Amino acid sequence: MTDRTAIRRLDYTAPAYLIDRTDLTFELNETDTRxxxxxxxxxxxxxxxxxxLILDGESLTLELIKLDGAPLPxxxxxxxxxxxxxxxxxxxxILEIVTRINPASNTSLMGLYVSSGNFFTQCEAEGFRKITYYLDRPDVMAKFTTTLIADKQKYPVLLSNGNRVGSGAMDKGRHWVKWVDPFRKPAYLFALVAGKLVVQADTHVTASGRTVAVEVYVEPGNLDKCAHAVAAAKKAMxxxxxxxxxxxxxxxxxxxxVSDFNMGAMENKGLNIFNTKYVLAKPDTATDADFDGIDSVVAHEYFHNWTGNRVTCRDWFQLSLKEGLTVYRDQEFSSDIGSRAVxxxxxxxxxREYQFAEDAGPQAHPVRPDEYLEINNFYTWTVYEKGSEVVRMYATLLGREGFRRGMDLYFKRHDGQAVTCDDFRAAMADANHADLEQFALWYSQAGTPHLDVHGEWNEAARSFTLTVRQSLAPTPGQTGQSERQPMHIPLAIALIDRRGQPLPLQLDGEAHGGETSRVLELRAExxxxxxxxxxxxxxPSLLRDFSAPVTLAYPYSDEELVFLMAHDDDAFARWEAANTYAVRLLCAQYAAVASGGAVSVPAQFCEAFRSLLAHPELDPALVALMLELPRENYLLEQLADxxxxxxxxxCQQVKLQLARALRPQLLLRYQQLNDGTPYRYDGEQVARRSLKNxxxxxxxxxxxxxxxxxLAQQYRKADNMTDRLASLRALVNRDGGEAQLADFATHWQADALVMDKWFALQATCRRPGTLSRVQHLLEHPAFSLKNPNKVRALINAFCLQNLAHFHSADGYGYAFAADRVLELDALNPQIAARLATCFNRWTKVDAHRRQLMRTELERIAAHEGLSGDTFEIVSKALAA
Structure with missing residues (x-):
């Protein structure tokens, strides 16, 4: 690996030079683009x-430099x-630089590359330097003009940022198109697309009366899968x-x-480039979850137009400024168009499953990191999802109207600028005359705060006292941990009487009460x-609507949890009671089995689930979520060795016992919901399908x-991918399921996204021989190691989701993962580094497996020529 010095947030200095205008001309050729x-x-x-003047540039062939019109010697x-x-x-x-690049050889999928004979770009975070020499940093914002020149027959569609202002024919069958972006932007928001594409178009009329064209471009043959993405864009607008x-x-x-893409999508100004997974959908190829994902991701990238593009990051340490805020916005959008509770x-x-594990593991870092070796490794759950929770806490503390006032001031102050997380916090504070100084700790202190809560009833005073203690455990690699300070935490609560009714809340010393739910602001230890x-x-109903990204312990009895499952009027708290009860049960059952005992599910737990199945008024989607057992990866985090x-x-034995105990109720509810209604993607039908499955x-x-x-009947008769895949997932884990698996592949072999589902089903199968099947599938004609979607569907699914087979005691799963990390590192370091995170929690497992995992980590770390992306992940894991 090339030695790299860590980049530190506190070392930031403003750019020595600024760029007012950037005029680009691309003469496109797959192996030699000028x-x-x-x-x-x-x-x-x-x-x-x-x-x-120091310009960034990688893998470029320099042809010419001119300074103010004169060649530079x-x-x-x-x-x-x-x-x-x-x-x-x-x-x-005026500096003119001419370079040549080879897009066809670019397997990293950063910069300009070729996919299926078409040109695409990905420039966030530091891909533009693979296109030309530039000040490739987010605080250098310029107005871009882009002219694309290409063979018209091979590349009839030529797209870039901004507005199309001109086009024309050229000699030798070529043509040109010119694009002008009137808004300043950093280089990471540049985009270029050229190729044989077809478009589905619509229009949106804005509130002020402007007509905006909405266009979705796909490869020929996929036009019938675009309608949902177009509708999602219009809903988001x-x-x-x-x-x-x-x-x-x-x-x-x-x-x-585009099918070859490292991420989900990219918000380039006016020209968003998407992974096909988040665009292409119709009922017989996409599940309800796929449709939901398209709504969410299309909205996310569109919302970036303001929270990320019009106002961008001063430096990459501020990444959550745009990503955490925009995740919050897309989650609110999804809540408003669907079920907020679900x-x-x-x-x-x-x-909890992914970010809390990140906070507790070797890759832990604050929402605003202090340093990095490779910025690509900080597109993390912490920056995105925990960052979103930080933004949500502003809304919780300030209220919906107060949050809107803060957003309005933020845009008024900073439109067209590159700013920091502190600037956003200042806008929120100033717009509401609020003290948010302590709240800044959410950006600088890594780890998940823990709240230890106890309640005490005073019969004589008719009062109830909650005592709350907060703590924050040390995390690897963060300095100054002995000086960790209490956080500013909003804790939403209610108190519920024995009839299931919320009580008016009056704090001692207040003149009167009345609200049945309120937010306590924790500031002290x-x-x-x-x-x-x-x-x-x-x-007590605590942490309602998950008002802060914390863990919380309260000594509920099993009976109290069942009571909250049945009566709490906060949907999240209701689900949380079921989840807490299930986690408690599964951890206890694991401890019993590990000590030589057997699984035995208490009758009270079965009865609680039976009541849920029979509840006529609850949203079926909420019932489905309450019935799902906690995932194994989450349980892994609750245990040691x-x-x-x-x-x-x-977990499988607990599930089996529940199935036996609840068989009549499960079958009845399934039959009630499986009523032959033709497929529709709407809230009611999605909820019914979720509980049915x-x-x-x-x-x-x-x-x-x-x-x-x-199972076979549902697979055969399903008129949609949601139901077909649900039955096939079950059939794969049963004897005789091979026939449907083969039928599925035969039917969908030409659809890359559906085949990804087929790969993932086999990668997560719990039957014996799964690793051998996965290894065999690496040679399947539909699989390619160069395609990130295939890698995620087959390899990542096995290593990150198949707990039993990845952690096989013979260590073969670990060796397989290490081999793939090294193989991928030579092709696409970003994807290799993400796969390497499967070793992050090696210290959580038993001593035998711990040693096996460490050996593979050391093998990866010692590999000659290892990329900086992968080295950073592996070295931090080894230091845990």
Whole structure:
């Protein structure tokens, strides 16, 4: 690996030079693209005249440099593998640089690359330097003009940022198109697309009466899968105008789908480039979750137009400024167009499973990191999802109207600027005359705060006192941990009487109460809250709507958890009671099995689930979520020295016992919901399908011929991918499921995204021989190691989701993962580094597996030529 010095946030300095205009001309050729880059540059204020201009550049062939129209001799500049240096620069100048690149050989999928014969770019975070020499940093914002020249027959569609202002024919069958972006942007927001694409177009009329074209470009043959993405874009535009008063600012909003893409999507100004996974959908190829994902991701990238593009990051340490804020916005959008309760639970469940593990593991870092080796490694759950929770806490503390006032001030102050997380916090504070100084700790302190809560009933005073203690455990690699300070934490609570009714909340010393739910603001290490004038001992409902990204411990009895499952009026708290009870049960069952005992599910737990199945008024989607057992990866985080295989087996046994105990109720509810209604993607039908398929998932644990027939019948008769995949997922884990698996592949072999589902099903199969099947599938014609979606579907799914087989005691799963990390590192370091995170929690497992995992980590770390991306992940894991 090339030695790299860590980049530190506190070392930030403003750019020595600024770029006013960037004029680009691309003469596109798959193996030899010529890029002419004309820059209007000026020295920043206060910078010494002898300060050199240092431009970033990687893997570029330099053809020509001109300074103010005159060729620059080689003696007047220096070059290395990372940059171009011009020591003597005027205060203002026009710099012209001509470079050549080979897009066809670019397997990293960063910069300009070729996919299926078409050109695409990905420039965030530091990909633009692979296209031309530039000040490739987010605080250098310029106005871009881009001219694309290409063979018209091979590349009839030529797209870039901004508005299309001209086009024409050229010699030798070529043509050109010119694009002008009127808004300043950093280089990471540049985009280019060229190829044979077809478009589905619509229009959106903004609140002010402007007509905006909405265009989704895909490869020929996929046009029938674009309607949902177009509709999602229009919904997002309408929502942002209504919720935040933000209108789109260009003539056209474009989305382009590409199958080779490292991320989900990219918010380049006016020209969003998407992974096909988040564009292409119709009922027979996409699940309800796929449709939900398209709504969310399309909205996310569109919302970036203001929270990320119009106002961007000063430096990459501020990444959550745009990503955390925009995730919050897309989650709110999804909540408003769907079920707010279900959306919140799903978001929190993912946060706990992945981000809490990140906070507790070797890759822990604050929402605003202090340093990094490779910025690509900080596109993390912490920056995105925990960052979103930080933004949500502003809204919780300030209220919806107060949050809107803060957003309005933020845009008023910083439109067209590159700013920091502190600037956002200041806008929120100033707009609401609020003290948010302590809240800044959410950006600087890594780890998940823990709240230890106790309640005390005073019969004589008719009062109930909550005592709350907060703590924050040390995390690897963060300095100053002995000086960790208490956080500013909003804790939403209610008190519920024994009839299930919320009680009016009056704190001791207040003149009167009335609200039945309120937000307590924790600021000290220990705080006490006494509620008075209560008619009876209450059951506390705590952390309602998950008001802060914390863990919370309260000594609930099993009976109290069942009570909250049945009566809490906060949907998240209701689900949380079920989840807490299930986690408690599964951890206890694992401990019993590990000590030589057997799984035995208490009758009270079965009865609680039976009541949920019979509840006529609850949202079926909420019931489905409450019935789902906690995932094995989440349980792994709750235990120490774990045998993951035994944990997986324990979970399966618990599920089997529940299926046996609840068989009549599960079958009845399944039959009620499986009523033959034709497929529709709407809230009611999605909810009904989710509960139906959870019931089917439990029933599939039963080794009965009738259940096998039921599964096969749903697979055969399904008119949508949601139901077909639910049955196939169960069939894959049963004897005889091979026939449907083969039928599925035969039917969908030409659809890359559906085949990804097929790969993932086999990668997560719990039957013996799964690793051998996965290894065999690496040679399947539909699989390619160069395609990130395939890698995620097959390899990542096995290593990150298949607890039992990845953690096989023979260590073969670990060796397989290490081999793939090294193989991928030579092709695409970003994807290799993400796969390497499967070793992050090696210290959580038992001693035998711990040593096996460490050996593989050391093998990866010692590999000659290892990329900086992968080295950073592996070295931090080894240091844990």
């Amino acid at each position: 890029v002419t880059n004309r820059l209007v540059i000026k020295r920043n204020q206060g910078v010494a005249a002898d300060t050199p 080689a003696s007047d500049y220096q070059r290395d593998e990372q940059c171009l240096i011009i020591p003597a620069m005027p205060e203002e100048a 309408q929502w942002d105008e209504a919720r935040f008063g933000l209108e789109y600012d260009l003539d056209t909003y474009m989305i382009v789908a 959306q919140r639970i799903q978001n929190v469940r993912a946060l 220990k705080q006490r809250y006494t509620f008075v004038n209560l008619p009876c001992p209450p059951v 774990v045998d993951p295989v035994l944990l997986a087996q324990t 959870v019931c089917l998932d439990y029933l599939a644990e039963l080794d009965e011929g009738m259940i096998g027939d039921l």
